[in-house]
Every structure is written in structure tokens, then in C-alpha cells.
Amino acid sequence: MEYIETVRQYIENHRNDYTTLLQEMVQQPSTAGNERGIQNLIADRLEQLGLQVDKWQLDYDMLSKHEAFCASRNDFEGSENVVGTLKGSGNGRSIILNGHVDVVPEGDLEQWEDEPFSGTVKGDQLFGRGATDMKGGNLASLVAIEAIKASGIQLKGDILYQSVVEEESGGSGTLAAIERGYRADAALIPEPTNMRMFPKQQGSIWFRVFIHGKSAHGGTRYKGVSAIAKSNVVYEQILFLEKERNEGVTDPLYKSNPIPIPINIGRIEGGNWPSSVPDQVVLEGRMGIAPGESIEKAKKEFENHLAKLSEIDEWFAKAPVKVEWFGARWLPGEIDEDHDFMKTIRQAYENYKGKAPQIEASPWGTDGGLLTQLADIPVVVFGPGETNMAHYPNEYIDLNHMFDTAAIIAETLILWCGVEQ
Amino acid sequence: MEYIETVRQYIENHRNDYTTLLQEMVQQPSTAGNERGIQNLIADRLEQLGLQVDKWQLDYDMLSKHEAFCASRNDFEGSENVVGTLKGSGNGRSIILNGHVDVVPEGDLEQWEDEPFSGTVKGDQLFGRGATDMKGGNLASLVAIEAIKASGIQLKGDILYQSVVEEESGGSGTLAAIERGYRADAALIPEPTNMRMFPKQQGSIWFRVFIHGKSAHGGTRYKGVSAIAKSNVVYEQILFLEKERNEGVTDPLYKSNPIPIPINIGRIEGGNWPSSVPDQVVLEGRMGIAPGESIEKAKKEFENHLAKLSEIDEWFAKAPVKVEWFGARWLPGEIDEDHDFMKTIRQAYENYKGKAPQIEASPWGTDGGLLTQLADIPVVVFGPGETNMAHYPNEYIDLNHMFDTAAIIAETLILWCGVEQ
Structure with missing residues (x-):
């Protein structure tokens, strides 16, 4: 030709x-x-x-x-x-x-x-x-x-x-x-x-997780519950979900990706005064959606997983995290x-x-x-x-x-x- | 009278x-x-x-x-x-x-x-x-x-x-x-x-700690280093210092305070996009100063303690945290x-x-x-x-x-x- x-x-x-x-x-x-x-x-x-x-x-x-x-x-x-x-x-x-x-x-x-x-x-x-x-x-x-x-x-x-x-x-x-x-x-x-x-x-969706604490003066911080400390627990729990989800990905096209469908925590913000125990932290991130996976199913999986936080730390029974799906989304x-x-x-x-x-x-x-x-x-x-x-x-x-x-x-x-x- | x-x-x-x-x-x-x-x-x-x-x-x-x-x-x-x-x-x-x-x-x-x-x-x-x-x-x-x-x-x-x-x-x-x-x-x-x-x-001083990571797209987050993950390590290290410092406080006037001179992390902020690996997190907090303690000595203790982070996680050898003393201070x-x-x-x-x-x-x-x-x-x-x-x-x-x-x-x-x- x-x-x-x-x-x-x-x-x-x-x-x-x-x-x-x-x-x-x-x-x-x-x-x-x-x-x-x-x-x-x-x-x-x-x-x-x-x-x-x-x-x-x-x-x-x-x-x-x-x-x-x-x-x-x-x-x-x-x-x-x-x-x-x-x-x-x-x-x-x-x-x-x-x-x-x-x-x-x-x-x-x-x-x-x-x-x-x-x-x-x-x-x-x-x-x-x-x-x-x-x-x-x-x-x-x-x-x-x-x-x-x-x-x-x-x-x-x-x-x-x-x-x-x-x-x-x-x-x-x-x-x-x-x-x-x-x-x-x-x-x-x-x-x-x-x-x-x-x-x-891969598709993706954005989430926002609201984590609650209890305010107190920093000088008596033991009277409060730090939302930053609790956000560390949530962070670990999200990593655990990522691990679980990726164990299920067997598509050989993902063989060169160590984590085929990652969950990324991209932003964190919480507290408003150095001398106060922070009573809220917000995490924002991106959850990868596998080709062929339903977005609704993935959202449910994430929400159910965070609902189990109270099994790890009873604080979350009293103050459950709130999950919000926001912003961009790619099918x-x-x-x-x-x-x-x-x-x-x-x-x-x-x-x-x-x-x-x-x-x-x-x-x-x-x-x-x-x-x-x-x-x-x-x-x-x-x-x-x-x-x-x-x-x-x-x-x-x-x-x-x-x-x-x-x-x-x-x-x-x-x-x-x-x-x- | x-x-x-x-x-x-x-x-x-x-x-x-x-x-x-x-x-x-x-x-x-x-x-x-x-x-x-x-x-x-x-x-x-x-x-x-x-x-x-x-x-x-x-x-x-x-x-x-x-x-x-x-x-x-x-x-x-x-x-x-x-x-x-x-x-x-x-x-x-x-x-x-x-x-x-x-x-x-x-x-x-x-x-x-x-x-x-x-x-x-x-x-x-x-x-x-x-x-x-x-x-x-x-x-x-x-x-x-x-x-x-x-x-x-x-x-x-x-x-x-x-x-x-x-x-x-x-x-x-x-x-x-x-x-x-x-x-x-x-x-x-x-x-x-x-x-x-x-x-x-008790006196107190405010600190700001800058923690560095390495950016990457969230879909390939394993190519980056999350500053949020690293901030969890810093958080734990600060708690450890607090423990150490409080073991040294024997004043009976503090007997009803579980933590006489607390270190409080009051604020956290990091990252700027849900789909990106965050390359910086800033922590702000308040360090209690014991009656009779020198502020300069306390600052040094804090700085030296965070300089030891690289012994726990070698990332910190490559990207040491930066400590800044700012804002209010009470003698x-x-x-x-x-x-x-x-x-x-x-x-x-x-x-x-x-x-x-x-x-x-x-x-x-x-x-x-x-x-x-x-x-x-x-x-x-x-x-x-x-x-x-x-x-x-x-x-x-x-x-x-x-x-x-x-x-x-x-x-x-x-x-x-x-x-x-």
C-alpha cells in the first residue's frame, strides 16, 4: 500500500x-x-x-x-x-x-x-x-x-x-x-x-469520608477524642478494602500494575485550632472501578466496609463515619x-x-x-x-x-x- | 470581721x-x-x-x-x-x-x-x-x-x-x-x-510540621509516596514523645491529669486532588511546657525527636520533616x-x-x-x-x-x- x-x-x-x-x-x-x-x-x-x-x-x-x-x-x-x-x-x-x-x-x-x-x-x-x-x-x-x-x-x-x-x-x-x-x-x-x-x-469515583471526634482543650486533650487519630484508623481500613478488592482482580491485562484498582486518599483536612482537639476530619479520595464492575456495587462495598469500623474501634459505634460520593466519576x-x-x-x-x-x-x-x-x-x-x-x-x-x-x-x-x- | x-x-x-x-x-x-x-x-x-x-x-x-x-x-x-x-x-x-x-x-x-x-x-x-x-x-x-x-x-x-x-x-x-x-x-x-x-x-507553644510525599496519579498510586500515610507515622512519633515527656513529670499537683503536659495535634491539611497522591501534609499543634521548663529546651526536644523519624522509616532520610514554631506562645x-x-x-x-x-x-x-x-x-x-x-x-x-x-x-x-x- x-x-x-x-x-x-x-x-x-x-x-x-x-x-x-x-x-x-x-x-x-x-x-x-x-x-x-x-x-x-x-x-x-x-x-x-x-x-x-x-x-x-x-x-x-x-x-x-x-x-x-x-x-x-x-x-x-x-x-x-x-x-x-x-x-x-x-x-x-x-x-x-x-x-x-x-x-x-x-x-x-x-x-x-x-x-x-x-x-x-x-x-x-x-x-x-x-x-x-x-x-x-x-x-x-x-x-x-x-x-x-x-x-x-x-x-x-x-x-x-x-x-x-x-x-x-x-x-x-x-x-x-x-x-x-x-x-x-x-x-x-x-x-x-x-x-x-x-x-x-478502569473507571473511578470520588468519595468523601467525614470522621468525627470530640472537642476539648489541647491542655486536657484526654477529655476529647481526636478525629485525626480516628482518621488514621479509617485510613487503614480503606487500605484493607483496597487489598481485598485487588485480590479479586485476575485480569492478565493488569499484570504489570501492582495494585490494579487502587483506592487513593488524595486529600485530608481537619481541626481548626492548634490548641483544640479536632472534632472532624474529612478525607477525599478516588476509588478505582474494575472494567465490567458496577459502580453501584463498588459504592456499596465501600460503605459496608466502613460500617464495620465499629468492630475495630467502638468509638465508631457512637460516631459512625459518613460517606459522600461527589465530584467527578468515570465509567x-x-x-x-x-x-x-x-x-x-x-x-x-x-x-x-x-x-x-x-x-x-x-x-x-x-x-x-x-x-x-x-x-x-x-x-x-x-x-x-x-x-x-x-x-x-x-x-x-x-x-x-x-x-x-x-x-x-x-x-x-x-x-x-x-x-x- | x-x-x-x-x-x-x-x-x-x-x-x-x-x-x-x-x-x-x-x-x-x-x-x-x-x-x-x-x-x-x-x-x-x-x-x-x-x-x-x-x-x-x-x-x-x-x-x-x-x-x-x-x-x-x-x-x-x-x-x-x-x-x-x-x-x-x-x-x-x-x-x-x-x-x-x-x-x-x-x-x-x-x-x-x-x-x-x-x-x-x-x-x-x-x-x-x-x-x-x-x-x-x-x-x-x-x-x-x-x-x-x-x-x-x-x-x-x-x-x-x-x-x-x-x-x-x-x-x-x-x-x-x-x-x-x-x-x-x-x-x-x-x-x-x-x-x-x-x-x-503550664506554658505552651504552637508547632507546624511539614511532611513530604511524592505525587502520582491515584490510578497508579504505587508510583507515589502518600504524605498522608507518612503523617500517620509522624503522628505516632509525636505521641511517643508526649509519653516520654510526661513520664518525667512527677509534680503531685498534676496527679489528677492523666497527661500533665499534653502534645495536641489540632489541625491537619494535605493534598489537593482526590485522584492524586498527596505530596504534602501539614500538622499544627500545641506542645505543653511544664512549669519551670525552658521553652527553648522543649523545642529542641521536639525537633530532635522528629529528626529520629528516619530510624523508623527511611523515607524520612530522603524527605525530612520540617518543624516551624508559629503563632501564640504562653510562658x-x-x-x-x-x-x-x-x-x-x-x-x-x-x-x-x-x-x-x-x-x-x-x-x-x-x-x-x-x-x-x-x-x-x-x-x-x-x-x-x-x-x-x-x-x-x-x-x-x-x-x-x-x-x-x-x-x-x-x-x-x-x-x-x-x-x-
Whole structure:
């Protein structure tokens, strides 16, 4: 297939142009509510490319009625979705290339070597919040489409390029695209897997646990009950649940993860005066949901486990902890390893890299859970960039991996959608 | 001594008036920086009573140069000290009646049954922030002076009624009174001891411990090091130090305190995202300082103890905790149990109550440490109200105890200052 060589050559020849484009994308500080700049840039680009472009603001009133809705906002001002459709000639399989443009906040500025939204290039690395999570992946998808167009290849199946918002806060952008009726025979999400392939994605939910104590003056602290001391007990009990849950995970795709579905305690806060015994501590964390596991079942397991605290420490009989489920939530998703789409993307990878890809289950959630569970679309997550860059200072993307991924996505499109000869 | 009967009768006859006055005092919301209202009320009252009144705003520039200075403010706008002097006829021993008018913030309003500054009376209890800590005690001192005046008793020694600010934040009010030159042969502080007598007062200092971890995504939490998990280790280590320090306290005055000089962890905060492994936790707390113990020595002990964390967990060799001493600090204080002033006040108590007082060492600091350590004034802390009311919602004072205390203070003044026949 000589056009595959043409596509690869196109990508190789345009590295500089696309590096500049990625810089522009990263320089858009598209935290939640501030996605308009990047979405206009993407929509313009897709239009110039001749795609049919649909841009719309998320409708809170409509979305919030959906049972899968999960967001920390109550309006979506400034947050538009963009979907560009490249129609095929017909009789081909269609594909969604889904990626989010929202980025998490830059965090502690002191820890950044450059400005968080600088897009600075150093050697093969491009730095900035969102470079890895996931503007690099989004660009890889875009490059793939542009390379196919530029190479004069006419595909049979449709390509839907979905540039969505709100992934970091519960997936309202992808939910809105589903509700708007977008469907395809498969979806690829180029989240940072470090070019591993994830046919299964872990879901996750956020919890908040309220732990009670009894106040007293610090000078007579023995008259009180420290909620911090009690939170240590709760912490241990949660670790114990994590251990129990993970003993039940036998999926070989998790074999390289020491804890396949972790429970992470991410925040703690309690007490209000150094000289007082603290009477409340709040823990916040994230519970991993195994592919195929029901979120409701997992919640019950967590709640029942903490209800047993009184067996360890009778204080909890008097002052039971309170569990709240809040904030973001990602549905788990999975497709069969032998699914045609997996075969296709694996083939594209092998053709390009000359070796088999690493296939794993994801340690985190993506919008793929929504696409699979609500719209029955088979999803594979495969993208450039490393997870441990995402959400941290000095986030960067390796440009070589990004262009490699673009070439593999391009070939996937060709193999999946089919070429009109 | 028939005039003692007169004094007691006066107090008994004026309970209603003084209850109303205490209501007015409690209704002044005299948190730090807002003491002007109550201080004007007190100054006017002392003037009407014929005392020589000195009212002045604390001078930050002058006080902040003092080595014992400790405050969270950098100006004292709105915070005046008031000292009223009742001159004796001469040749008597003088006394300071010291009490602070600043109160701690009302805290969670939801937990208050009435408005925090209501001064509501229910049966023998008067409710409101500051009722116990320590406007009830202040009123007891004032009632004692007024009863003596009203009974036509001329004392030989001077009485200095000190209505000070800033006790809750490190004692700048009392420091300012010392710096202004006020001295006496003894001082009584009617802080809420529940009518026990405290010839020794525990000091205290505040610490902040920074505990470091290593960030990672919660889905791969095993790649990080949780600062919350490490804070549990630090917590245990601090408890161990507390145990060690208290084994060394043999003073019989502490026999009814299970932990004579406690170390209290009052606040915890760490992490910033449920899905991230927290890379920092901050603990804040209060370390009790034994009467007679040096603050510098105690600080060193604490720091050295935490430096040993790496022997328990090698993570701390890589990421040592950081200790900071901040905020308020109370100097410890003590006088001999056989000091004349102790004898006098004990006598007054026994005359009134017909039994010996309970003598203990205080589980918390007062401005007494400053008076003793800086101005060499023997101090006894003795007042109405219970410590475990102070700083909590629905704070109240038992009016019977307050008037009992007033009678005992009045008799103390008579016995200590001497009566001109």
C-alpha cells in the first residue's frame, strides 16, 4: 500500500509545522470554562480542511437530567464542543477520534520551570499544561486526518473528530456528543498511554469520608477524642478494602500494575485550632472501578466496609463515619481483545513499529466508558505521552512519540474505514 | 470581721444588677481587634467607681521589639488596655487583678443554640462566647472591688484592676501593662479553673510540621509516596514523645491529669486532588511546657525527636520533616505552694466555703507566665467557669460560682491588702 508510505512521508515532512500548531494549542489555557480559544482554533482548522463542523455550547438543563451526568459546574458558558465530520464515500466502517481539550489547573506555579502554558520546545519535548493530557494526542489524530487528505486518499467510512470539553470533571462533553446523536462503529481516544493499548479502562469515583471526634482543650486533650487519630484508623481500613478488592482482580491485562484498582486518599483536612482537639476530619479520595464492575456495587462495598469500623474501634459505634460520593466519576469500559477494532489498531501498530504493542488495562478512567456504556461504541485508548506527566508541573510530550502515534492512527483509519480505490 | 459579712451581703443583694452587667459585657463581641466596646464599658465603670483609669492603645512598634512578644497582628488598632487603680491608704500589700477581654471567634454558628453573643440567662447559667473565658472571672474581680467600696472598707494596699487584650494570641496586652510599669506584690487571674487554685501554670507553644510525599496519579498510586500515610507515622512519633515527656513529670499537683503536659495535634491539611497522591501534609499543634521548663529546651526536644523519624522509616532520610514554631506562645509560671499569697487566697476560700480548695497545676497557659517571668510577680490562677466550656459552642458561666468567686476574691483583697481600721 504505497499511500501509507505517502502518509508517513507527509507527517515526516511537516513535523515543524505541527510542532508550531501544538505550541499554539498548548498556549491556549483551556482549563474548565476557558476552552473557547482552543475550540475556535480547532473548528477553524477543521473547516479549512473541508470537514463539516458542528460547534455548540453544552446545555446544562438538558444534560443535567441525564443519569450519567456528572459535573462540578451548573452552566457551561465558554465551553463548546466541536465535532468535525469527514464523510466517507460510503460502505465503510466509521470511526470517532475523541479527545478532550480541557486541562487541569496549573497547580503550584513555583514548581514550573517555564510558564505553565508556554509550549516551550526543548529538544524533542514540548512543555506545558495539557501537552500530554491530551493536546498531543488530539494533534496526533488531527495530523492523521490531514495526512490522509493531503495524500489524496478517499476513505469509505466516516471520520468524526470530536474535540470535547469537561473530561477532567466527569465527561459532560462526551455525554453531550452522545446526546447530540453522534455514533460510529468504533472510537479511538489518544489519551496518554505511552503508546500502550488499553482495550479496558478502569473507571473511578470520588468519595468523601467525614470522621468525627470530640472537642476539648489541647491542655486536657484526654477529655476529647481526636478525629485525626480516628482518621488514621479509617485510613487503614480503606487500605484493607483496597487489598481485598485487588485480590479479586485476575485480569492478565493488569499484570504489570501492582495494585490494579487502587483506592487513593488524595486529600485530608481537619481541626481548626492548634490548641483544640479536632472534632472532624474529612478525607477525599478516588476509588478505582474494575472494567465490567458496577459502580453501584463498588459504592456499596465501600460503605459496608466502613460500617464495620465499629468492630475495630467502638468509638465508631457512637460516631459512625459518613460517606459522600461527589465530584467527578468515570465509567469503566472494555472491549474484547479480539474485537475487530483491536485487531485493526494492533495491525497498524505492528506495521509501523515492526513489533507487537503492549496491551494493558488502564489504571484510570477516560470518556471511553461513556461511549461504550451509553452508546455501545467499542473504544480503544491509545496515545502518546506518559500518565505520570499528566496533572503535574513541567508536563511535556515527547514529539517523536506524538508523530509515531499520528502515523499509526492514520494507518488505523485507512485499515478500518477502507479506501475507495 | 463583720465587714466580711457586709461584703458578702452586698454581693448577694446585687446579683441581678451584676447578672445584667455580665450580659452587657458578653454582648460586646470582643474578638481580637474588636475590644474597644468592652474596654470603654469597663473604663467608664471604673471611673464611676472612683478609680484612677489608664486606657491606652498597644504600641506595636515598641512591643514587637520585646523578646517575649508574640502576636499574630502587626498593629493593635481597636485594642486598648485598661488599668484602674484603687489606691490604698499605704503600708499594705498591693495586688493586680488581671483578666483578658479578648475572646476567641464564635466558631461554627450552627452549633450555637442561641446567638453567640446573646448573654442569654437560663436558670443559673449565662450563655455566650467569653462568658467563661473570661468575662465571668473579670466581673467577679470587679464585683469584689465594688463590694469593698460599697461596704466602706478602706484597704491599705493598692488594687490594680487590669483589663487586658490579646491573651488569646500570645499575651501582648499583659506585656504592654508590664512595659508600662505596672507592678504589685501579687496577682490573681480569674481564668476558668472551676474554682480550683493553680499556683503553677503550664506554658505552651504552637508547632507546624511539614511532611513530604511524592505525587502520582491515584490510578497508579504505587508510583507515589502518600504524605498522608507518612503523617500517620509522624503522628505516632509525636505521641511517643508526649509519653516520654510526661513520664518525667512527677509534680503531685498534676496527679489528677492523666497527661500533665499534653502534645495536641489540632489541625491537619494535605493534598489537593482526590485522584492524586498527596505530596504534602501539614500538622499544627500545641506542645505543653511544664512549669519551670525552658521553652527553648522543649523545642529542641521536639525537633530532635522528629529528626529520629528516619530510624523508623527511611523515607524520612530522603524527605525530612520540617518543624516551624508559629503563632501564640504562653510562658509557664509557678509560685511556691507555701507562698504568703497562696496562703491568703486559700484562707479566703476556706473561710467562705468551709473546706479546703483543690490545688492543681494548670493544664493550659495564662498571662501569669509573663507576670512571673518578666515582672517577678507571684501569680495564682483562680476563677469561676469550666475550662471545657472555653472556646466551644454554647459557652456559659455558672452564676453561683461567679458570685462565690467574687466573695472569695473580696476576702482575699481584704486579707492581702489589709484594712485601715
